[in-house]
Amino acid sequence: MRALFFRDLRLALRAGGGFGLGLAFFLIVVVLVPFSVGAEAALLSRIAPGVLWLGALLACLLSLDRLLAVDWEDGALDLLATSPLPLEGIVAVKAAAHWVTTGLPLVVVAPVLGVLLNLPVSGYAVLVLSLALGTPALSMIGAFGAALTVGIKRGGLLLSLLVLPLYVPTLIFGAEAARRAADGLDAGTPLMLLAGVSGAVLACMPFAAGAVLRVNLR
């Protein structure tokens, strides 16, 4: 399991693109927002938490179609399936590697981009916390979507269609927490609910994804 985790990390690092691409995408989305809604500071600081969350979510989505497809195409997935590791574990590990290469960098840069969007000072800590709690769930749900569409040629668009509605609860609680904190309110409740959603997803989703993958490998 550990070997698979580090292998995925190394692949993502060395393939170029993969690692930085999500970040660059996140940056561009955030930079484009003032162009589309106007650069008024008061407006930007009001929508900043939502924009940052949405950007992070889209950046997560970007690399999902490669999550399993590469290994599917070159047959590595079949080899992994015959290894003593259960498929559930393989999917979970791959989702974890995806989070380390996409989710974690997003969490780290989010406050920097918050400055660009004039995010109120009270919002930073909770924004980072909510992203740190929410992005693992995004990766895991995405892994399920990737497992669903792995056998389909050009499944990228279908993948987004399937995964985005499943992102709704995470997005609602995450963005709500960040927004409340930015407004100077108490963000405890949405943060706890977000943690609950995240924990439940991490606990249950590997089984769904493993089952789906088993069907696809049949």
Next chain:
Amino acid sequence: MSLWEYANPVKFLRLSERVLPWCWAGAALCLVVGLTWGFFFTPDDFRQGSTVKIIYLHVPSALMAINTWFMMLVASLIWIVRRHHVSALAARAAAPVWIVMTLIALVTGAIWGQPMWGTWWAWDPRLTSFLILFLFYLGYVALWEAVEDPDTAADLTSILCLVGTVFAVLSRYAVNFWNQGLHQGASLSLDKEENVADVFYLPLLVCIGGFVLLFLALVLYRTGTEIRVRRTRALIAREGRMAQAEQA
């Protein structure tokens, strides 16, 4: 004699052929009677005027949308557990009906909301969760279409249906948390003395009955079509194999 006998496609087709004409006729009768009664022979509401009459389309379609979703969930579960093909095909057959019911509910709601709430659309929990469900089932149908092998497609979509159900319920309560509602509370529930004033209530019941029968007829009909398509494909494949064997 048990319910599972109808997992046999031949038996299922025989029964559905006997039931179908009654379903079509009943649906047509109920809808014509209910809608005419509702549209032309009930008084206008004293505050809402004649817009109240959209209830005869809006409530039954929304009700059936939720029920269809539930039926698809049960059909998916049966497919996963007992692997009856009819069940998977019924889930597939119900999905487009579901989408149409949801669309009717959303559109009639918008038409009613314009004069009453002063807006076509509001980000109200009920409306939002219906929209999310709608988007979700677009994905469901797209997945059915995208996977070529029918058994794989049935497996994948039924797991998606289960996972989607959990998330749909989750979203339903999450949006509650996110925004306060404009939509009124439940109009119909079994444990209330009087739900809607009787003049409106009776034609509404007839309309609901009509929608249920219409749904039943559509799903049975579409499932029968799916079974026959499947059978035709199998026959063509067998012909092809036999031709190949002759050549060799």
